[in-house]
Amino acid sequence: MFTEDQLISISALQHWLFCQRQCGLIHLEQIWIENQLTAEGRVLHEKVHQSDAEFAGDARIVRGLRLVSFRLGLVGQTDVVEFHKSDRGIALPGTNNLWQPFPVEYKRGKPKKDNSDCVQLCAQAMCLEEMLKTEINFGAFYYQRPRRRTEIEITKQLRQQTENIVQNVHQMFESKNTPRADYEQKCKNCSLVGVCMPKTTGLNKRVDYYLSKAGNDEGLIE
Ligand code: SF4
Incomplete structure (x- = not known):
């Protein structure tokens, strides 16, 4: 189990997959420079997080939920978690039903060629599983270009890949060396x-x- 001061940001996993050096510069050396692409992404996420929780049909929508996993040593924040009325899942205060959590990430562009988005969503799902003591096997992306919702399965293989990347990033932090x-x-x-x-x-x-x-x-x- 990791302690609070050993937690790394889920965003580091995506940076690691894009470029290990970029991950070191941002998360070890605390260097961040915004360009048009990062600014557009930030604005989109700020907009998503600003909206209040709401009901949509049979789902309860919660935005900007803080995430933590002491098993994986991760910390982060979701864009949206939909809680779908189900025969399994968790009990929510003020309701008599069970609800299945379903994380949704908003993306500025189109689906990426690599699977860094899936790794990010999988890491979020695993944090939610630990926090809510439940199992999450599906999540989704909402891409802006074209506007499209894409559902993904949180498979065993994706979980393993995500855990391997988490381990690599922790090793970089322990070494204190930017690649x-x-x-x-x-x-x-x-x-x-x-x-x-x-x-x-x-x-x-x-x-x-x-x-x-x-x-x-x-x-x-x-
Ligand atoms: S090598 Fe440097 S410039 Fe190239 S992607 Fe990585 S951090 Fe960016």
């Missing part, structure tokens, strides 16, 4: 490219590389 840069196409869309300087700080541009190159140039290294 090195690896310049790739994605760097062009990264808001941290100015501080990261991936072309300069990448794997082939390490100090030992320069030293060995200088040594070779001067005939000092055989």
